[in-house]
Amino acid sequence: MTIRARMTLWYSGVLLLSTLMIGIFCFDELSERRERLVKPSKGMEEILAIVLWIGLPAILLSIGGGWWLMRKALAPVATLTEAVRSVSDRNLNQQLPRTYNRDELDQLAEVLNAMTARLNDSFTRIQDFTLHASHELKTPLTVLCGETETELRDESLNPAERERIASRLDELRRMALIVNGLTLLAKADAGLITLNLAPVRLDELVQDSFGDTQILAEASGLSVTLQKCDRTIVKADAHRLRQLLLNLADNAVKYNQPGGSIQIGLASTDRTAELTICNTGPGITANVLSRVFDRFFRGDPAHNSRVEGCGLGLSIAQWIVSAHKGSISIESVPDQVTTVTVRLPVLESQRV
16 A cells, blocks of 8 residues: 555544544533433534544545645656656666755755766676676786697697696686676776677678577577568668677577477568567476576576686677667577577668
C-alpha cells in the first residue's frame, strides 16, 4: 500500500470517529431536550438531518480535500522515486531534482546526489585503472609472445622443451586476449570508441561467418547449417559486426558437444534484422542465464574450466549490439539447445 493510500485511510478513520463523536454529543443534547417534553420523533429527525445534511457532506469534502492535499504534498516523493529509478552506472553524474526549500525531501535528494557523485568518482577511477593497466600490459605481452614464438622455432629443442614452450605461448596468447578484451570494454565504457557507420550487407557478413564457423567446427565434428539468409542492409561498423559474429560462432563451437550441430539464420523485416545462432550442448541453467553477459562470468555447466575462454566474449558482443541500437538475448534448454538472438535496425532505405 502506498503512503498516500495509507494516510488517506488514517485521515478517513479520524474523520469518521470525529463524526461519530459529534453524533453522540448531538444525541445527548437532544435526549436532554426530549426530557423537557420535546417529541422523540422530532429528536430523531433532527439527528438524522444533522448526520445527512451536515456530517456526510463534511466527511466527503474533508476526504476529497485531504486526498488532494496529500497528493500535492507527496508529489515530490513520486518525482524523486522516478528519478532514482532511472539512475544507472551510465548516468551517475546526472543530478536528482531538488526543490531547495530545505525540507526532508530536499535533504534526501541532496544526500542521494552526494552518494551518486561518490559512486561516479569510484566508477571513473576503476575505468581509468582498467584502461591504463590493460594498455600498459599490451607491450610486454606482445614482446613476450614474439620472443616465445622465436624460441619455439629453434630446431634444436627436444620434444619436452618444445611442448613446454608451446604451453607457455598458449597462456601468453590467452592473457593477450584478456587484455585486449579489457582494453576494448574500458574504452567503450569511457566513450572512447567511435564506430565507422556505413551501409553494410549483413547477409554477406553472415555468409562469411558461416564459412568461418564450418572451419572452427571441423575439429569437433560439428555440423553447421545456414537455414535462412535474407538480403539485409544495416547501418553499422562492418569490423565490429564481424567481431560480433566471430564471438558468437566461437561460443557456439566451444560450448557444444561432439557430433552436435549449429544452425544459423538471418531473417529481415521492414524494420528489424533478426540473427539467430542455435547450438546443441549442455546449455545454460535458468539460475545463471541472467548473468551470462557479466564480465568474467563463467558458470557451470555452460561455462566450465574444460573450455578455454576468459568470460569477456558475450560482454563484448552485448556492447557491439547496444552500440548499434540493437538487442541481444539468450534462451536455453539445458542438454538440448541454446539460442542467441540478435536484433538490429535495418537501414531506412531498405524499408518498404
